[in-house]
Amino acid sequence: EFSFGSPVRPYAWAIADKNERVLAVELENGTLLVCDALTGQPTRPAIQRPNDTSGWWGGTHGDLSLSADGRWLATGDKQSVWIWSTGTGQLATTLAYTGRNAWGQYAFAPDGSSMATVHKGGRAVRVVAVPEGTLVTEIEANLPSELLAAEDRWLRFSPDGMKVLVGAADGARIHLLPPGKPAGIPIRYRRGDDAVFSPDGQRCALTSPDGGVR
Numbered sequence: 001e002f003s004f005g006s007p008v009r010p011y012a013w014a015i016a017d018k019n020e021r022v023l024a025v026e027l028e029n030g031t032l033l034v035c036d037a038l039t040g041q042p043t044r045p046a047i048q049r050p051n052d053t054s055g056w057w058g059g060t061h062g063d064l065s066l067s068a069d070g071r072w073l074a075t076g077d078k079q080s081v082w083i084w085s086t087g088t089g090q091l092a093t094t095l096a097y098t099g100r101n102a103w104g105q106y107a108f109a110p111d112g113s114s115m116a117t118v119h120k121g122g123r124a125v126r127v128v129a130v131p132e133g134t135l136v137t138e139i140e141a142n143l144p145s146e147l148l149a150a151e152d153r154w155l156r157f158s159p160d161g162m163k164v165l166v167g168a169a170d171g172a173r174i175h176l177l178p179p180g181k182p183a184g185i186p187i188r189y190r191r192g193d194d195a196v197f198s199p200d201g202q203r204c205a206l207t208s209p210d211g212g213v214r
Contacts (some may be wrong), residue, residue, distance in 0.1 A: 014065060016070030047073075080095060081095040
């Protein structure tokens, strides 16, 4: 059990999938820490978020996302996403949301070379290069209008990085990368935000409307 002198914000932590020694946490005072996952000791000076965004959450764990190799750390608010280098603690790029009611979920691609972010009130997903922040492609969500009405949207990459699952309210849709075209019909599922791809990326499991797994 680790203690950091200030409480950790709910769900605002992550361990790198391919580098399990890298732990990132966000404290309630807005401080970001990159730590050794075995000792809990910070490995770099603390990072301070540009704005006070307490009370808002997004990303993979709360409002914090860590690339699989542990090189990049992202956090955001309703207007922006910031990406830092965990090696230097320096801010690498800032991504701005666009469109009416713009707010976002965001997720790193499995190889850490790109990031997907929700835009335009959930109607579009932008994939940008990391750390440059340059646009790779923009995807229209292609979800039915009733699914876009809710605000609980989320993203999942397939393990090979060639598909992104865009979810909203009670449905989701898989898009191919590139060029972001839909793959199949929208998927209905029980309200939630969890989905798992198979290792080869050919299958995806979600909670079904009857309370099972589809």
